[in-house]
Amino acid sequence: MGFLDTLLGRTKPVQPKLDDLFALPSAAVTLDAGAGFKPTGSGSVCFRPVEGRSFSDVQKDVQELLNLSSHAEGGLPVEVSSDDYGFTWLVSSRMSDELEALVTDLHAVNSSLVDNGFGPQLLCTLVAFTDEKERRLALIYLYKRGTFYPFAPLSGERRNNALELQVQGVIGSDLKWEQDLARWFPVWGAPGL
Amino acid sequence: MAARTRYAPDRGLTVRMTATMFLLGLVFVAFVAAIIGIGTAYHASSAAIVLFAVVLGGGFAIGSLFYSDKIALSTAGAREVSPTDSREAARLHAIVDRLCALADMPKPRVAIADTDMPNAFATGRNADHAVVCATTGLMRRLDNDELEGVLAHEMSHVAHRDVQVMTVASFLAIIAALLVRIAFYGELFGGGRRSNNNGNALPIMLILMLVSAVVYAVSFLLIRLLSRYRELSADRSGALLTGQPSALKSALTKVSGRIAQIPTRDLRTAQPLNAFFFAPAMHLSGQSGLANIFSTHPSLERRLAELDKVQQQLGRTAG
Numbered sequence: 468m469g470f471l472d473t474l475l476g477r478t479k480p481v482q483p484k485l486d487d488l489f490a491l492p493s494a495a496v497t498l499d500a501g502a503g504f505k506p507t508g509s510g511s512v513c514f515r516p517v518e519g520r521s522f523s524d525v526q527k528d529v530q531e532l533l534n535l536s537s538h539a540e541g542g543l544p545v546e547v548s549s550d551d552y553g554f555t556w557l558v559s560s561r562m563s564d565e566l567e568a569l570v571t572d573l574h575a576v577n578s579s580l581v582d583n584g585f586g587p588q589l590l591c592t593l594v595a596f597t598d599e600k601e602r603r604l605a606l607i608y609l610y611k612r613g614t615f616y617p618f619a620p621l622s623g624e625r626r627n628n629a630l631e632l633q634v635q636g637v638i639g640s641d642l643k644w645e646q647d648l649a650r651w652f653p654v655w656g657a658p659g660l
Numbered sequence: 661m662a663a664r665t666r667y668a669p670d671r672g673l674t675v676r677m678t679a680t681m682f683l684l685g686l687v688f689v690a691f692v693a694a695i696i697g698i699g700t701a702y703h704a705s706s707a708a709i710v711l712f713a714v715v716l717g718g719g720f721a722i723g724s725l726f727y728s729d730k731i732a733l734s735t736a737g738a739r740e741v742s743p744t745d746s747r748e749a750a751r752l753h754a755i756v757d758r759l760c761a762l763a764d765m766p767k768p769r770v771a772i773a774d775t776d777m778p779n780a781f782a783t784g785r786n787a788d789h790a791v792v793c794a795t796t797g798l799m800r801r802l803d804n805d806e807l808e809g810v811l812a813h814e815m816s817h818v819a820h821r822d823v824q825v826m827t828v829a830s831f832l833a834i835i836a837a838l839l840v841r842i843a844f845y846g847e848l849f850g851g852g853r854r855s856n857n858n859g860n861a862l863p864i865m866l867i868l869m870l871v872s873a874v875v876y877a878v879s880f881l882l883i884r885l886l887s888r889y890r891e892l893s894a895d896r897s898g899a900l901l902t903g904q905p906s907a908l909k910s911a912l913t914k915v916s917g918r919i920a921q922i923p924t925r926d927l928r929t930a931q932p933l934n935a936f937f938f939a940p941a942m943h944l945s946g947q948s949g950l951a952n953i954f955s956t957h958p959s960l961e962r963r964l965a966e967l968d969k970v971q972q973q974l975g976r977t978a979g
Contacts, residue, residue, distance in 0.1 A: 472820075473820060473821050473824075473825070475677055475678065475893070476677065476820040476822070476825075476889070476890050476893035476894065476897075477674070477820075477897070478763070478816060478819050478820065478897040478901070480900060480901070481762075481763060481764040515902060515903050515904075516903060516904075517904070517974050518903065518904055518905070518971065518975065519971070519976075520975055521975055521976060522903070522974070522975075551804060552755060552758055552804050553804060553805045553902075553904070553907075554758065587762070587900075588762075588903055590758060590761055590762055591761060609761055611761060611763070612764060647766070649767050650760070650761070650767065652754075652757035652758070652760075652761060653754075655754075
């Protein structure tokens with residue numbers, strides 16, 4: 468924030484950075500080769516809904532758009548759910564080898580929100596992975612930072628920090644990682660995970 | 661661009677805040693000019709008094725800015741919590757986490773004050789040293805959406821650097837208040853002796869005291885006005901951040917209604933923190949016009965009306 472904004476008590480809403488999302492498919496290949504985690508095929512976009520007609524119209528349009536494209540390719544319809552903190556999650560489910568299509572779906576949500584001026588409402592995008600031992604892992608993309616971080620939930624609101632750091636090491640420079648560990652915030656019970 | 665129009669700044673508020681700060685600056689310049697005038701015209705020793713007041717006042721201001729987080733936390737009886745401490749702490753942390761990710765802010769420390777008075781505050785000299793604190797009374801009364809609205813308001817205070825801005829703004833008032841006191845005691849104890857040597861000593865002290873008193877009164881009112889505008893802009897930014905002005909409105913209504921019913925026992929400890937509270941603990945009967953100009957927070961009606969504007973702005977269909 469600039470000096471003038473501080474002086475006048477204004478906050479400019481932070482616009483999301485979208486492009487880095489497309490680094491996911493190649494990182495997934497590295498992750499599979501290095502740690503044995505494969506995508507489950509489900510991913511979700513989390514955003515803060517805005518009250519009023521305008522936003523609900525946009526959200527409805529996005530859902531219809533995604534349902535149309537997944538229906539044409541024989542996929543499942545998009546699920547909508549909201550969490551305890553008032554955030555909405557749009558969950559897209561694809562086959563596990565269709566990561567490219569999944570990322571395209573997620574990007575469609577992003578771009579419609581941004582086009583309608585609701586870009587600042589985007590919180591994060593999550594793509595789920597699992598390995599042979601059924602361990603759960605998510606790669607989470609923070610829109611405002613344009614960075615990724617891993618999230619490996621265990622039962623009972625604990626997280627497997629060792630696995631998270633291992634995953635970061637395995638994928639290495641294929642993804643732009645969030646360097647500030649304080650921002651690796653947990654998303655317990657996130658839909659699609 | 662659509663995004664620009666939807667989150668446009670409130671021009672009226674910007675203009676009023678700029679005018680207030682301009683007036684504060686004007687008072688400051690006039691004050692300095694008056695003191696230089698007094699010093700050069702009559703007596704060199706008044707310059708030493710002023711210098712003393714500036715150093716003392718500056719020390720106060722820097723000290724309170726530097727230790728604002730510690731002072732506020734200990735005054736409120738709050739303790740810092742980590743997410744694993746309790747269910748309530750985990751809830752607070754989860755909300756703050758999401759808000760920080762939405763606003764792209766570094767995460768502040770999170771504290772809980774164990775009191776039934778429903779309130780929240782944010783303090784700290786900058787975003788890296790910020791603390792956000794909620795009382796247990798607030799967390800019990802509000803649901804997640806409302807609590808998020810209140811915390812977004814507090815985080816906007818951090819983003820706007822309100823602690824810094826208000827410290828700089830009050831600096832002048834602190835010095836003026838110190839000068840009133842010094843001049844008053846100088847008058848009382850040193851006046852007789854000096855009037856033997858120099859016939860001018862008595863009126864100089866008197867003039868210094870009068871000028872300082874006037875400056876103090878005027879800047880006090882302006883600071884309060886500025887504080888009310890900062891509250892309104894924090895409301896606005898908070899509501900834009902969460903996209904839910906109505907959640908903040910319902911939180912405000914709940915909290916303001918309850919605060920009026922709380923007995924006054926806690927007030928002496930709560931009063932110095934008022935400027936950074938979500939809703940003021942001291943109720944100077946927000947309705948009447950005269951009481952309004954002394955209060956640190958705008959009236960509930962005013963805040964609700966401003967949030968209505970945000971609501972309309974967000975609901976407008978793009979195009």
